[in-house]
Amino acid sequence: MTWSSFWKYLRQHWIGLFGAFLSTLAAAYFNVQIPVSIGSITSVITTMVNAGEAITFKEYWERIKEPALRFAFVVASQAAASFATISMLSHVMEGVAAKLRHDLFDAVQRQDIEFFEFHRTGELSKRINQDVQELKSDAKKLLNSGIKAVAQTAGVVQVLYGISPTLTASLGVGVGGIVLIGTVIGKMLKKHSIQANRESSACQNHSYESLSNIKTVRAFSAEDKHLESYDELGEIATSSARKLGYGIGIFQGLTNLALNGLVGGTVILGGSMVGSNQLSGGDLMAFLAAVQMLQKSLATVSQMLTVYMKMKIAGDQVFQFISLEPGRTVAEQDGKRIPHYKLIGNISFDDVDFSYATRPDDPVLKKFNLQMSSHKVIALVGASGNGKSTIASLLARMYDPSGGKITVDGVDIRNLDPKWLRGELIGYVGQEPALxxxxxxxxxxxxxxxxxxxxxxxxxxxxxxxxxxxxxxxxxxxxxxxxxxxxxxxxxxxIAIARAIIKNPEILIFDEATSALDNESEAVVQKAIEENFKNRMVLIIAHRLSTVKKAVQDIIHVVEGGKIVESGNHEELMRKRGVYFNLQNQQSSK
Ligand SMILES: Nc1ncnc2c1ncn2[C@@H]1O[C@H](COP(=O)(O)OP(=O)(O)OP(=O)(O)O)[C@@H](O)[C@H]1O
Ligand SMILES: [Mg+2]
Structure with a gap:
C-alpha cells in the first residue's frame, strides 16, 4: 500500500482529520495533567495534615477550592477531548471506508471477464468488505492511540532532556537499537501475516462455494466431505494465524524485555553519574519516574507498529485492485455508436483466433469466419464443447479475440462504445440466466x-x-x-427472455435460452420472438435440434471444432448427409 494513495482518501476529510489530530493532542495533554492536578490536591491535604489543627469545612473548601476546580476542569476537558477525538475520527474513517468500498467495487466490477476467471468471488468479496473494514479500524487505532502515544513520548522526552541531556542521549541510543531490531522482526511478521491472510481467503472461498451450491452438495450427500476439506483449509489457516500470534507475542515480549532493560540500565548509568556528582539523587529519581512513563508510551507505540503492519497488509489488498484501470472490454475509450438510421446490423467474424486466458494453449477458435446478415433468424448448432457459446460471448465482447476481428456493419467492435454495444445493440440470454x-x-x-x-x-x-x-x-x-x-x-x-425482449435490441442472442422449457412453451416463445424481431437478427444457439427445427430459420450453421463446417436450411443440410444429418439421427434415435 502506498501512503500517497491512502492519503488521497484521507485528504478529502482534512478538516475532520485535523480536528481529530488537535483533540488527540489535547487529550494527551490533559492526560498528563490529571496526575499533576491530583498532586496539587494531595499537597494541600498533606500541608493540612502536617499542620495538625482542626479546621471547618468552609476553611477546608477555601484551601482546596482552587486545585479542586482545576482538577474538575482538567478531567472535564479530557473527557470532552476524548469524545471529540473518537467521534471525529469515526466520522472521518466511516466516510473513507465507504468511499473505498465504492471505488473498489467499481474498479472490480469494471474488469474484463478474464479477471473473474483468475480471482474467485470469495476473495473479491473479502477484499471489498473485510479488508476495507480492517484498514479502517487499524487506521482509526493508529490515528487515535498512535498520535497520543507519540505525543506523550515527545512530552516525556522533553522532561527527560530537561533533567539530564547525557542520560537522555544514552537512552536514545538504546531505544534506537530496539526500534532497529523491531523493524527486522516486523518484516518477518509481515510475511506470516500475508500468508495468514491468503489462507483465510481460501477458507472463505471454500465456504462460499459450498454454500452457494448447497443443492449439489445435498444431492451427493457430500456435507461431510465439504466439512473435511473446509477443516483442512481451516487447519492450515489456523496454524498460520497461530504462528503469527506467537510471532507477535515474541515481538511484544522482546520489546518489554528491552524497555525494562533500559530502565535498569538507566539506573545503573544514572547511579554512576550520581556517584561522580554529575547528577543529584533527586534528579535521578525524577528521571526514573519519567522513564517509566516513557516506557508505557513506547509500549503503546510498539503495539501500534503491529497495528500498522496489519493495516498495511489490508491496505495492499485494497489498493492493489482499486487502482486497476477498467478492462479493455469495458472501458468507454472513444467508442463509436452507430446511429440508428445508419444501422443495418450485419455481422462478420474475420479470421478470428481465440483461446481462454485460463487455458492459453487450448485454442477454441482458429481462423474462424462467419458472416451473418441482418433481418434473419440464424441458428448455430453443434455438439457440446465445440465453441458455440464462445462465439456468442465474443460477439457480446465479453472477451477480445487474439487474432482477426469481429465487425458490425464493417466497424470493428473494439472501436464501438462497449456500453452501447451491450446496452443497446445486443441482447444476450445466456445458458444459465441469473436473477x-x-x-x-x-x-x-x-x-x-x-x-x-x-x-x-x-x-x-x-x-x-x-x-x-x-x-x-x-x-x-x-x-x-x-x-x-x-x-x-x-x-x-x-423471465430472462422477457427481460431481453423488453430491452428491444437490434441483435438478440439466445444461448440455449429455452433449453429448460417443454416443447409447447418453447414453441410459444419462439413464435413470439420471431414476430417481435422480424426486422432484426436473432441468433439461436442450440444443441437440441428440435429447438432449431421449430423456428423458421433462415440459415443454420453447424459448428464443429471451432469451425463452421456446414451451412444451409434444414432440408439442405439433411440432404448433405454430413455432420448435421448425423447429429439429427443421433438425437432422434435417443
Ligand atoms: N471460461 C472458460 N475458460 C476456459 N475454457 C473455456 C471456458 N468456457 C469454455 N471453455 C472451453 O471452450 C470450449 C468451447 O466451449 P463453449 O462453451 O463455447 O462450447 P459450446 O459449443 O457452447 O458447448 P455447449 O453446447 O455444451 O454449451 C470448450 O472446450 C470449453 O471447455
Ligand atoms: Mg454453450
Missing part, C-alpha cells in the same frame, strides 16, 4: 429501467410467462429468492 434479489417485475425491468408496468406485462406475455407470474400470490411483486432459487428452471429462463 437478482428483488421482485419478478424488477427482474424484467432490469432490461429497461424506465419500463412501465404495462410494458413489463407485455414482455412477459411474449415470453410466455405472464400466466405463471399472475398465478403467484403476489403476482409481479413476488420476491425472487437469492439467484432465483425460488423459481423453476423454465420459469427463470422465461
Amino acid at each position: 437478482f434479489t428483488g421482485t419478478v417485475a424488477d427482474n424484467i425491468r432490469y432490461g429497461k429501467p424506465d419500463a412501465s408496468d404495462l410494458e413489463i406485462e407485455d414482455a412477459a406475455r411474449r415470453a410466455n410467462c405472464h400466466h405463471f407470474i399472475s398465478s403467484l400470490k403476489d403476482g409481479y411483486f413476488t420476491k425472487v429468492a437469492e439467484r432465483g432459487s425460488s423459481l423453476s428452471g423454465g420459469q427463470k429462463q422465461r
Whole structure:
C-alpha cells in the first residue's frame, strides 16, 4: 500500500482529520495533567495534615477550592477531548471506508471477464468488505492511540532532556537499537501475516462455494466431505494465524524485555553519574519516574507498529485492485455508436483466433469466419464443447479475440462504445440466466429501467410467462429468492427472455435460452420472438435440434471444432448427409 494513495482518501476529510489530530493532542495533554492536578490536591491535604489543627469545612473548601476546580476542569476537558477525538475520527474513517468500498467495487466490477476467471468471488468479496473494514479500524487505532502515544513520548522526552541531556542521549541510543531490531522482526511478521491472510481467503472461498451450491452438495450427500476439506483449509489457516500470534507475542515480549532493560540500565548509568556528582539523587529519581512513563508510551507505540503492519497488509489488498484501470472490454475509450438510421446490423467474424486466458494453449477458435446478415433468424448448432457459446460471448465482447476481428456493419467492435454495444445493440440470454434479489417485475425491468408496468406485462406475455407470474400470490411483486432459487428452471429462463425482449435490441442472442422449457412453451416463445424481431437478427444457439427445427430459420450453421463446417436450411443440410444429418439421427434415435 502506498501512503500517497491512502492519503488521497484521507485528504478529502482534512478538516475532520485535523480536528481529530488537535483533540488527540489535547487529550494527551490533559492526560498528563490529571496526575499533576491530583498532586496539587494531595499537597494541600498533606500541608493540612502536617499542620495538625482542626479546621471547618468552609476553611477546608477555601484551601482546596482552587486545585479542586482545576482538577474538575482538567478531567472535564479530557473527557470532552476524548469524545471529540473518537467521534471525529469515526466520522472521518466511516466516510473513507465507504468511499473505498465504492471505488473498489467499481474498479472490480469494471474488469474484463478474464479477471473473474483468475480471482474467485470469495476473495473479491473479502477484499471489498473485510479488508476495507480492517484498514479502517487499524487506521482509526493508529490515528487515535498512535498520535497520543507519540505525543506523550515527545512530552516525556522533553522532561527527560530537561533533567539530564547525557542520560537522555544514552537512552536514545538504546531505544534506537530496539526500534532497529523491531523493524527486522516486523518484516518477518509481515510475511506470516500475508500468508495468514491468503489462507483465510481460501477458507472463505471454500465456504462460499459450498454454500452457494448447497443443492449439489445435498444431492451427493457430500456435507461431510465439504466439512473435511473446509477443516483442512481451516487447519492450515489456523496454524498460520497461530504462528503469527506467537510471532507477535515474541515481538511484544522482546520489546518489554528491552524497555525494562533500559530502565535498569538507566539506573545503573544514572547511579554512576550520581556517584561522580554529575547528577543529584533527586534528579535521578525524577528521571526514573519519567522513564517509566516513557516506557508505557513506547509500549503503546510498539503495539501500534503491529497495528500498522496489519493495516498495511489490508491496505495492499485494497489498493492493489482499486487502482486497476477498467478492462479493455469495458472501458468507454472513444467508442463509436452507430446511429440508428445508419444501422443495418450485419455481422462478420474475420479470421478470428481465440483461446481462454485460463487455458492459453487450448485454442477454441482458429481462423474462424462467419458472416451473418441482418433481418434473419440464424441458428448455430453443434455438439457440446465445440465453441458455440464462445462465439456468442465474443460477439457480446465479453472477451477480445487474439487474432482477426469481429465487425458490425464493417466497424470493428473494439472501436464501438462497449456500453452501447451491450446496452443497446445486443441482447444476450445466456445458458444459465441469473436473477437478482428483488421482485419478478424488477427482474424484467432490469432490461429497461424506465419500463412501465404495462410494458413489463407485455414482455412477459411474449415470453410466455405472464400466466405463471399472475398465478403467484403476489403476482409481479413476488420476491425472487437469492439467484432465483425460488423459481423453476423454465420459469427463470422465461423471465430472462422477457427481460431481453423488453430491452428491444437490434441483435438478440439466445444461448440455449429455452433449453429448460417443454416443447409447447418453447414453441410459444419462439413464435413470439420471431414476430417481435422480424426486422432484426436473432441468433439461436442450440444443441437440441428440435429447438432449431421449430423456428423458421433462415440459415443454420453447424459448428464443429471451432469451425463452421456446414451451412444451409434444414432440408439442405439433411440432404448433405454430413455432420448435421448425423447429429439429427443421433438425437432422434435417443
Ligand atoms: N471460461 C472458460 N475458460 C476456459 N475454457 C473455456 C471456458 N468456457 C469454455 N471453455 C472451453 O471452450 C470450449 C468451447 O466451449 P463453449 O462453451 O463455447 O462450447 P459450446 O459449443 O457452447 O458447448 P455447449 O453446447 O455444451 O454449451 C470448450 O472446450 C470449453 O471447455
Ligand atoms: Mg454453450
